[in-house]
Amino acid sequence: MTNNPFNIQIEENSSMVDHPEKRIQTIQEKGDLKNYVTCHNFFPRNDTGLSFEDTVKFAKLYADYGIQNGVFIASLSSPNDLNASGNGVCTVEEHRYTPAHVAFSELRNTNLFDYILFGDSVPNQEELEAVARAASLDYVEIPVWLNHSLRPDLRSLVTETKLLSRPDQPETTLRATQTRGPRKIKPELAIHRPQYAITLDNELSNRYEGELQIILRDLPPTPVANVIGQVKPYGKRLVEQVKYRSLFFKLKEE
Known part of the structure; x- marks a missing residue:
C-alpha cells in the first residue's frame, strides 16, 4: 500500500504492530517508507494507557528509520465524549490527569514526536493557549510553588533567569549556577529538604551564594541553603x- 503512485500516506498504530522493526524493514524492501507514518493510539478508558517509557521506546524505533510519529495528550476540561466514565483521552496513562501543556512539554523534550495532538474533542481556550506557549519556547517551564515570604528580588531572580543544570550531575541535587552572586541572602528556612524542594544558597555558602538547587532525594537541613519552594507533583519528569x-529551563509559578 505504501508503494502507491499517488503518495498517499499510510498510517499505522505505533504500538500495535507485533514485530515493528521487521515490518519497517519489509516496507523498506518492498514498499516506500516516505508514504508510511505512524501514530500512537489514544485510550478513552481509564487505566489502559501506555507507560511513558514504552511510548518513547516505540517512537525512537520509528524515528531511527526517519518515520514520522504522532501521539495524543488529554484535555482536563473537555466533555468525556468518547467515554462517559473516563477521564481524558491520551496515549500515556500518566497524562490522563496532567495539565496539557506539561504533557506536551514532556513529549516534545524527547525530540521523537512529529505531531502531538489532543485526543479529547473540545480542549478549552486556556489549554490551547498554554500548549501553544509551550511550543513557542526555547526552554522548559517547570511548574513550582514558591514561598510567600521570598524576597521580591529573589523571586524575580529565580523565575526570570534562564537556567541550565551542570553537566557533572550530582547524585542528590540538580544544580543551576546562573543565579550565583553576592545577594545578601540571610539564612532563612534552612530546614529539611524533601525531594523536589527548591533551595537557594545563602551567604553562609560563601562563593556559592545564590546557587539554585532542586533536590532529587530527601536530604537533611544544611545551614547554607534556604528552602524557597517546591516543584509541583506533575513537574517531576x-x-x-x-x-x-x-535543556534550558525556567521556574514558573502556576
Missing part, C-alpha cells in the same frame, strides 16, 4: 529531563 545540561 520535567526536572529529570533537564538534568545533565540537557
Whole structure:
C-alpha cells in the first residue's frame, strides 16, 4: 500500500504492530517508507494507557528509520465524549490527569514526536493557549510553588533567569549556577529538604551564594541553603529531563 503512485500516506498504530522493526524493514524492501507514518493510539478508558517509557521506546524505533510519529495528550476540561466514565483521552496513562501543556512539554523534550495532538474533542481556550506557549519556547517551564515570604528580588531572580543544570550531575541535587552572586541572602528556612524542594544558597555558602538547587532525594537541613519552594507533583519528569545540561529551563509559578 505504501508503494502507491499517488503518495498517499499510510498510517499505522505505533504500538500495535507485533514485530515493528521487521515490518519497517519489509516496507523498506518492498514498499516506500516516505508514504508510511505512524501514530500512537489514544485510550478513552481509564487505566489502559501506555507507560511513558514504552511510548518513547516505540517512537525512537520509528524515528531511527526517519518515520514520522504522532501521539495524543488529554484535555482536563473537555466533555468525556468518547467515554462517559473516563477521564481524558491520551496515549500515556500518566497524562490522563496532567495539565496539557506539561504533557506536551514532556513529549516534545524527547525530540521523537512529529505531531502531538489532543485526543479529547473540545480542549478549552486556556489549554490551547498554554500548549501553544509551550511550543513557542526555547526552554522548559517547570511548574513550582514558591514561598510567600521570598524576597521580591529573589523571586524575580529565580523565575526570570534562564537556567541550565551542570553537566557533572550530582547524585542528590540538580544544580543551576546562573543565579550565583553576592545577594545578601540571610539564612532563612534552612530546614529539611524533601525531594523536589527548591533551595537557594545563602551567604553562609560563601562563593556559592545564590546557587539554585532542586533536590532529587530527601536530604537533611544544611545551614547554607534556604528552602524557597517546591516543584509541583506533575513537574517531576520535567526536572529529570533537564538534568545533565540537557535543556534550558525556567521556574514558573502556576
